[in-house]
Amino acid sequence: MLRKRTTALLAAAAAIALGGAVLGMTAVPAAAHPAGAHRVPVSGDLDVHDPALVAGQHGQPWFVYYTGDGSINDGNIRIKESTNQGHTWTDIGTVWQTKPAWITQAVPKVDNLWAPEIYQHDGTYYLYYAASSFGSNNSVIALATNTTLDPNSPNYKWVDQGPVVTSSTSDDYNAIDPAVVQDKDGTPWMAFGSFWSGIRMVKLQWPSGKRADDAVPLRIADRQSPPNAIEGATIIPHDGMYYLIVSRDFCCRGVNSTYNMAVGRSDSVTGPYVDKSGTPMLDNGGTPLLSSSGSEIGPGGESYSNGYLAWHYYDANNNGAPTLALAKLGWGADGWPTLN
Numbered sequence: 001m002l003r004k005r006t007t008a009l010l011a012a013a014a015a016i017a018l019g020g021a022v023l024g025m026t027a028v029p030a031a032a033h034p035a036g037a038h039r040v041p042v043s044g045d046l047d048v049h050d051p052a053l054v055a056g057q058h059g060q061p062w063f064v065y066y067t068g069d070g071s072i073n074d075g076n077i078r079i080k081e082s083t084n085q086g087h088t089w090t091d092i093g094t095v096w097q098t099k100p101a102w103i104t105q106a107v108p109k110v111d112n113l114w115a116p117e118i119y120q121h122d123g124t125y126y127l128y129y130a131a132s133s134f135g136s137n138n139s140v141i142a143l144a145t146n147t148t149l150d151p152n153s154p155n156y157k158w159v160d161q162g163p164v165v166t167s168s169t170s171d172d173y174n175a176i177d178p179a180v181v182q183d184k185d186g187t188p189w190m191a192f193g194s195f196w197s198g199i200r201m202v203k204l205q206w207p208s209g210k211r212a213d214d215a216v217p218l219r220i221a222d223r224q225s226p227p228n229a230i231e232g233a234t235i236i237p238h239d240g241m242y243y244l245i246v247s248r249d250f251c252c253r254g255v256n257s258t259y260n261m262a263v264g265r266s267d268s269v270t271g272p273y274v275d276k277s278g279t280p281m282l283d284n285g286g287t288p289l290l291s292s293s294g295s296e297i298g299p300g301g302e303s304y305s306n307g308y309l310a311w312h313y314y315d316a317n318n319n320g321a322p323t324l325a326l327a328k329l330g331w332g333a334d335g336w337p338t339l340n
Contacts, residue, residue, distance in 0.1 A: 037330035037339045040308070044089040045080065048324040050115040050177075050232070050301040052127075053310035054149060055086065062086050063149050064310060064324065065095070065127065068112035074098045075112030077129050079151075086308070086326045092151055095127065095144065100160045106140050109133035115232065117303065119180040119209075121188070125149060126209040128164065128190070130176035137174035137196055141165040143209050164210055165192060165202060165217075172197045173217060179303075180204065181235040181242065183269040187212075191220060191244070194231035198222035198282075199246060201270060220271045221246055221264070221281040236304050236329075236337070241265050243337055244273045244281060245289060245309075247300030254320025257298030261311070262286030263337060276336060290339045299325065309339065 052065040062082040068075040076094040103110060114130040125146045132139035143161040150156055167175035179191045188204040200217035221244060223230050232247035243265045249258040264273035264281040272280050279285030290299045295316040302311040308328050315323040330338040
């Protein structure tokens with residue numbers, strides 16, 4: 001997403017904002033609280049930005065992979081684990097101790113790695129993540145693979161697989177914020193993008209997890225107005241439809257953040273996606289899903305796993321710190337997702 005996701009930056013933004021933003025919070029529109037979703041009460045170490053959730057089934061642990069901190073292990077993707085279905089979280093380190101050397105060469109100003117995505121296919125975990133610098137589309141989405149998420153397993157090892165999608169200042173898109181979905185035929189696709197020309201999409205292939213071709217990335221969502229503040233896509237298959245959730249407006253400003261989530265749907269993974277009113281998401285469509293409410297400011301950076309949605313918000317009761325939130329996604333009688 002169009003930002004430098006370091007804890008230091010977020011803390012600085014929060015400190016600047018606290019002078020007047022907290023006092024003015026009553027002006028922040030409250031989110032609707034539709035029935036059908038079940039919020040998971042979470043505790044523990046919750047300082048999380050851009051969570052990638054893996055909600056384990058049948059008593060297996062849950063994991064959240066999230067944006068790194070430049071001051072911790074060379075800014076690598078961080079990891080938390082829960083052994084009680086997401087209620088309590090503990091820090092279990094980072095993917096690597098140092099970034100792969102090629103990343104620094106590809107993106108010389110890179111500090112921390114951003115906005116991961118995890119997808120499991122045929123016994124392999126595919127970890128996609130972004131490397132960029134604040135305000136630039138000189139970016140890369142990269143891939144690492146592993147056969148287990150259990151850090152105590154002798155087989156646990158994240159293997160660098162190199163770049164998947166790249167962008168430069170000559171491109172009209174930004175290669176960050178990966179989100180993977182598999183269509184009805186078993187073909188994997190990756191949505192990505194932030195600001196610039198909005199949310200784009202490329203076809204992937206198994207088992208490499210890399211691009212299937214070099215076609216121009218498809219366009220699936222666009223605000224159609226500068227600065228085109230849309231990013232952080234997630235696509236959820238449900239009852240024969242595909243639901244595209246996006247984060248809109250601005251993150252990373254502590255309690256001044258305006259992030260919010262909106263959704264559209266399509267019967268094809270490649271779109272066109274439309275909102276409840278029928279407005280295309282390529283034409284600034286999007287049905288509101290979640291926005292600021294009370295002390296939870298700027299919800300966004302969402303991901304989905306096994307019926308649960310994870311996202312971060314900025315906690316006005318904790319100096320605007322980015323904070324993990326979870327809910328079991330509800331579905332209304334009209335077929336649209338709901339969150340509380």
